Amino acid sequence: MIEMTPPYTPYLDLKPLNDRFAQEDLVSFKEIHTSGRFIGGEYVDRFEKEFSTYCGTNHCIGTGNGLDALTIILKADVALGNLPQNASILVPAHTYIATFLSIIHAGMQPVPVDVEELTLTAGVLKNTTISYDAIVAVDIYGKLVKDEVYAFAKDKSLPIYCDTAQSHGAVNNKGVKSGNLARASAFSFYPTKNLGALGDAGAITTNDFELAAMCRKVANYGRESRFVNHVIGVNSRIDPLQAGFLLNRLPQLDVDNDRRVEIASYYYQHIDNKKVKLLPVDFLNNCVSHVFPTYVDNRKVFMDYLDHIGIGTSIHYEIPPHQQVAFKELNHLSFPVTEELHRTEVSLPCHPLLSNGDVDRIIKAVNAY
Ligand SMILES: Cc1ncc(COP(=O)(O)O)c(C=O)c1O
Structure with missing residues (x-):
């Protein structure tokens, strides 16, 4: 008897995942191409509006990728005077390297601590003796950091941010979604993510009006207006094409x-x-x-x-x-x-x-x- 070899099941195959959106993507591509608007514009506005509505936050700012999103949040809170320059940022040792890099790119010091089972917990924070200025929690593998971690930060009046690069759509027991639990959250839409683009893309979500405005400024050269720059910024904006592709995938x-x-x-x-x-x-x-x-x-x-x-x-x-x-x-x-x-x-x-x-x-x- 001939033994049949079963088909190979890859860890992840992005082609069939994205084939599901091929028709809509072609329409988006054509519309953007025809519009002649390749930075900002309607698609970016629509994506930012729809993603903030999805997360339940007041604001969403598209960025070039997830690493930049977190860096920009930290830089923006320095510009607003909410974090010292060179701040010490507590971060779980168990994360992807991008979390550490964003802290360093913001001119700050990562203060890593070990995790309990997988993530930061209130127990870990209570046992930490090193001093720090703020926390960057990480929803690693798509698992939300527990509410007790946010409660700890609130109790100590410490700013807490979240690296939500892997947790799009996760919901806590009170029905609050990823992106709406921290002072600000940083998403990645790297193609392998649960919500993935066709290239690099990221976003910041927050409910704080001032922080949102400053993040938008930092992400756009620190520009106040076309020729006036108020802070040292970067160039990290979501492309209209990626915004269009993400709008097709969000539903x-x-x-x-x-x-x-x-x-x-x-x-x-x-x-x-x-x-x-x-x-x-x-x-x-x-x-x-x-x-x-x-x-x-x-x-x-x-x-x-x-x-x-x-x-x-x-x-x-x-x-x-x-x-x-x-x-x-x-x-x-x-x-x-x-x-x-x-x-x-x-x-x-x-x-x-x-x-x-x-x-x-x-x-x-x-x-x-
Ligand atoms: C936990 C975590 N943080 C940050 C990032 C950085 O995202 P990006 O690749 O979009 O810069 C990623 C994704 O690669 C990630 O998994």
């Missing part, structure tokens, strides 16, 4: 997130292998499952095994920021929880186009490992 975001959450819950119900650990099931609460993490001692063997069966995986992430060569001054620090997570993490496919059959096949393979 699908909740449906896509629901499917991700359904798959993640199904994994929790059916993955049963002592060699493949999952985070405590609380991970599924207030989470849009941007990444589905498992933890395996010898991850290369596990990843090769799945690859051989026809299942792609990924790692988020291999080396934590404080151990990167780029951050020599942080290399002496030790964060055991973060380091263990980085040493063992393997991400399973978790995206809206996986069929039930794909998910069952992945579970069967994981359980047979």
Whole structure:
């Protein structure tokens, strides 16, 4: 009998995900091309309005990418006198390097602390003895930072910002969405994100009028008006084309997130292998499952095994920021929880186009490992 090789299930394939919007994208492209307006304009205004409405915030400012969004927020609060120049910013050690870089690009010092299970918690903050001026929380893997972290910051009158690059559409127990929980939040629309563009794009959301106005200024050369510059700014604006493509995808975001959450819950119900650990099931609460993490001692063997069966995986992430060569001054620090997570993490496919059959096949393979 001929043995049939099952089709390869990649970790993520952006082509079919974006093919769903091909017709609308072509219309947007044509309209923008015909309009002759390639910076700012109607598409950018519409996207900013619709995304702020989606998040429930008063303001949204499009940026070139997520890293810039966070940098601009921090620079803007310095310009407003709400943060000192060279501020010390508490940040979870477990994050993508962009969070650290944005703090450095804003001329500030990252003060990393270890996480509890995965993210910052009030317990972590209470036990921190180092002083700092503000907090940048991170909704890593699409899991919202708990309300207790925001309550802690409020209690101590500390500004708290959120890196929401991975948590578009996540909702807390009170129905408040990602982007509407911190003083300001920084989104990335990098193509692999739950809401992804066809290139780089990002956005800032906030309810603070003054901060929104200053972010817009900083993002646009620090310009007060065409020839008058009030602050040292950058050039980081969302392109009308990306705004147009994102407008086509925004109505699908909740449906896509629901499917991700359904798959993640199904994994929790059916993955049963002592060699493949999952985070405590609380991970599924207030989470849009941007990444589905498992933890395996010898991850290369596990990843090769799945690859051989026809299942792609990924790692988020291999080396934590404080151990990167780029951050020599942080290399002496030790964060055991973060380091263990980085040493063992393997991400399973978790995206809206996986069929039930794909998910069952992945579970069967994981359980047979
Ligand atoms: C947690 C986190 N922060 C920041 C960023 C930076 O976003 P971007 O790639 O749009 O600059 C990313 C995405 O890559 C991210 O995952």
